Amino acid sequence: MNRLIQYNYSKNPVVRHFYDSDKPLPIWALFEVMTLGNFGVFYSCLKGSVRQSISDDLKLPNNYDGPGLLERTIFVLKDLRNAIAHNSAVYDVRFKRAKVGNQLGQMLSSEVGVPSIDFSTITDYVVLIVYLLRKMMVSKTECYQLIRNYSSVLEDLHGSLSSSDFHKIVKTGARSKMDALRSYIAAS
Incomplete structure (x- = not known):
C-alpha cells in the first residue's frame, strides 16, 4: 500500500x-x-456485513441484493461522472462501460414506478440519480428542480431537432418517465 x-x-x-x-x-x-472507481473497488472489498449495513442505511431493498446493487450503482455512476468530467457525449450513453445487468433496472422500476429502465438512455441515469438523492434525504424541492431542469433541456432539444432525430437521441417515453419520477418524489 x-x-x-x-x-x-x-x-x-x-x-x-x-x-x-x-x-x-x-x-x-x-x-x-480516492477516485470513484477506487471507491467502488474499496466498497466491493468490504466485509459482507458492512456492505449490508451500508445498504440498510440507504434503505435499499434487500429482495434485490442491496449490497450488490450498490456496488453496481457506484460503477454505473463512475462511467457517467467520467464522461461529464472529460466533456464526453452523455446524451446517447456511449460512455457506458460497466455491466449494469437487469437487476438494477428492475429494482428502480419497482421502487420508483418508472417502467423499462435499462440504462440505454440518459433519462434512466436521471432516474437513478434522483432515486439515490431521495435515499440520501435530499429535499423534494431539489429533486423536483433537477427534473425540471432536465425536462427543460429535453424540450429545448426537441424544439431544435426534427421529431425523428429527437427520438433517436432521447427515445420515446422520457416524458412519461419524468412524470413517474415526480410521482415517486411526491410519495417519498
Whole structure:
C-alpha cells in the first residue's frame, strides 16, 4: 500500500503529510484522494456485513441484493461522472462501460414506478440519480428542480431537432418517465 500511496497520491498535501511523517494514513485522508472507481473497488472489498449495513442505511431493498446493487450503482455512476468530467457525449450513453445487468433496472422500476429502465438512455441515469438523492434525504424541492431542469433541456432539444432525430437521441417515453419520477418524489 505504501508504494501505491507514494506513487499515486504523493502530490496531495494531506497524504504527503502522513507519508513524510511516517504515520499511518487515516481512512478519511484516503477518501480525500480516492477516485470513484477506487471507491467502488474499496466498497466491493468490504466485509459482507458492512456492505449490508451500508445498504440498510440507504434503505435499499434487500429482495434485490442491496449490497450488490450498490456496488453496481457506484460503477454505473463512475462511467457517467467520467464522461461529464472529460466533456464526453452523455446524451446517447456511449460512455457506458460497466455491466449494469437487469437487476438494477428492475429494482428502480419497482421502487420508483418508472417502467423499462435499462440504462440505454440518459433519462434512466436521471432516474437513478434522483432515486439515490431521495435515499440520501435530499429535499423534494431539489429533486423536483433537477427534473425540471432536465425536462427543460429535453424540450429545448426537441424544439431544435426534427421529431425523428429527437427520438433517436432521447427515445420515446422520457416524458412519461419524468412524470413517474415526480410521482415517486411526491410519495417519498
